Amino acid sequence: MSNTELxxxxxxxxYTFKNDYIVLGTGILDLEPVHETHVKIPLKTLNRHGLIAGATGTGKTKTLQVIAEQLSLKGVPSVLMDLKGDLSGLAMPGEKNAFIEKRMAMIGLAYDPMGLPVELMSISQEKGVRMRATVSEFGPVLMSQIMDLNATQGGVISLVFRFCDTHHMPLLDLKDLKKVLQYIMNEGKEDITKEFGGISSASVNTIMRKIIELEQQGAESFFGERSFDVEDFVRTKDGKGLISIIRLTDIQNRPKLFSTFMLSLLSEIYETFPEQGDSDKPKLCLFIDEAHLVFSHASKDLINKIESIVKLIRSKGVGVFFCTQSPTDVPDNVLGQLGLKVQHSLRAFTAKDRKAIVKTAENYPISPFYKTSEVLTSMGIGEALVTALSEKGIPTPLVHTLLRAPISRMDILDSSEINQLVNASSLVKKYNAEIDRESAFDILEKKISRAEEAAAVSKPVAKVPATRAGRPAKEASMFEDLSKNTMVRQMGRTLFRELARGILGSITGKKR
Incomplete structure (x- = not known):
């Protein structure tokens, strides 16, 4: 039997499965595509998460696009974090050309370009469905983790949430949170101390600075109402899964906001979706492009929270896929949970790069047909090493794969196409209306105003006894003391004039 037949x-x-699957491409041996060697991923195991890695320009984003397309065609909705702004083309059909037709012929698949159902979303000022969440929905633990607070500071946040719950004051946005912190250190300090004990002003000041840091990264546009319902991700249109593209191009330099949003979204999905267990296909798939931004600027507690949710969320029928330049960008505890691995080419320019490549190769199954560390640096654009999980949860053989071309546009939408897509959305009408109901800020403002008015009305007018000359006793005493020290007062005035003249003269450049 020849090597090709083997x-x-x-x-x-x-790669033979009983249930439904998607096809990523065909196997490559000795630098040539081999027919009838389709590399497949069972839908049943796509809730076991995945990784798409590779150097810049090797085709990671197009691989993400291909997987999202194939899932949509199978009726599985997905959510895409678009930090570079190059995924909106999923809404429009691709264009045939000689290169694509040749590639698809080598793979042994037909090329049928089409657009997929897409919903554009945003957590900032980008056009699309506005996604928001309230501070109350985050809760004290998550807010503390986001701001990287210590145990004492976290206790203050818990106290604030408890105080607001007890007094029926909704915490909707960061303005509410700051107002409550100011109140408990000033007007309400006495009441708070009686009810909860003393609070360190140093802790409150630290928390205020952390909130300002979040505001500087644009978090005030994310916190508020109306809160986004994650069930709106799980929709289909004409039998195709909806692809929700969250446009994040304007928060690339605000990693704190990105990691905050990412964790809140995972938490909300985990807490909202019912237990599903193993099923024939996932309920939803999340793709996080530029995933290193989630981990590189997140606190240790935040990373631990993400790790915990990634481990548990698969039971809800949700798969999470990280797209990044190197597998080392993802913590080992998360990396160990990933069933699908699509590894594009890596660059070996330095000794550190070569060590990373050797380490990366060790994360993949041993293949009798490849030396993994060598293949990692020799693959072309649109090629990748692929391994997944079989329906029984066993890693599939590692295959150097020629990936299929996207059936949707491999370019972005223009502004008119984006406007057309946004205007046709039913969710825009639901979530983009501004809501500003009474919250903690308004309630405390009214309470403080009433207290000040009551204090002004009830303040008694002090009666001061008069002296023989008709002056109040206190004023007369001051007058007598000053009169006894006329010389001292005169010397003081003279000294003050001389000092002032000298200072002003030096400032204006005039000489006396």
């Missing part, structure tokens, strides 16, 4: 047999045994 390779075909190897792929056939590893």
């Amino acid at each position: 390779f075909k047999s190897h792929i056939e045994q590893g």
Whole structure:
């Protein structure tokens, strides 16, 4: 049996499934595509998460696009974090050309360009469905983790939430949170101390600075109403899964906001979706492009929270896929949970790069047909090493894969196309209306105003006894003391005039 026949047999045994699947491409052996060696991913295991990694320009984003397309065609909705702004083309059909037709012929698949159902969303000022969440929905633990607070400071945040719950004051945005912190250190300090005990002003000041840091990264546009309902992600249109593209191009330099949003979204999905267990296909798939931004600027507690949710969320039928330049960008505890791995080419320019490549190669199954560390640096654009999980949860053979071309546009939408897509959205009408109901800020402002008015009305007018000359006793005493020290007063005035003249003269450049 030839090496090619052995390779075909190897792929056939590893990639034969009973249930439905998606096709990523075809196997490559000795730098040539091999027919009838389709690399497949069972839908049943796509809630086991995944990784798409590779150097800049190797085709990671197009691989993400291909997987989202194929999921949509199978009726599985997905959410895409678009930090570079190059995924909106999913809404429009691709264009045939000689290069794409040749590639698809080598893979052994037909090329049928089409656009997929897309919903554009935003957590900032980008056009699309506005996604918001209230501070109350975050809760004290998550807010503390986002701001990287210590135990004492976290206790203050818990006290604030408890105080607002007890007094029926909604915490909707960061303005509410700041107002409550100011209140408990000033007008309400006495009441708070009686009810909850003393609070350190140093802790409150630290929390205020952390809130300002969040505001500087644009978080005030994210906190508020109306809160986004994650069930709106799980929709289909004409039998195709809806692709929700969250446009994040204007928060690339605000990693704190991005990691905050990402964790809140995962938490909300985990807490909202019912337990599903193993099913024939996932309920929803999340793709996080530029995933290193989630981890590189997140606190240790925040990373631990993300790790915990990634481990548990698969039971809700949700798959999470990280797209980044190197597998080392993802913490080991998360990396160990990933079933699908699509590894594009890596660059080996430095000794550190070469060490990273050796480490990366060790994360993949051993193949009798490749030396993984060598393949990692020699693959072309649109090629990747792929391994997934079989329906029984066993890693499939590692395959150097020629990936299929996206069926949707491999470019962005222009402004008129974006406007057309946004105007046709039913969710825009639901979520983009501004809501400003009474919250903690308004309630405390009214309470403080009433207290000040009551104090002004009830303040008694002090009666001061008069002296023989008709002056109040206190004023007369001051007058007598000053009269006894006329010389001292005169010397003081003279000294003050001389000092002032000298200072002003030096400032204006005039000489006396």
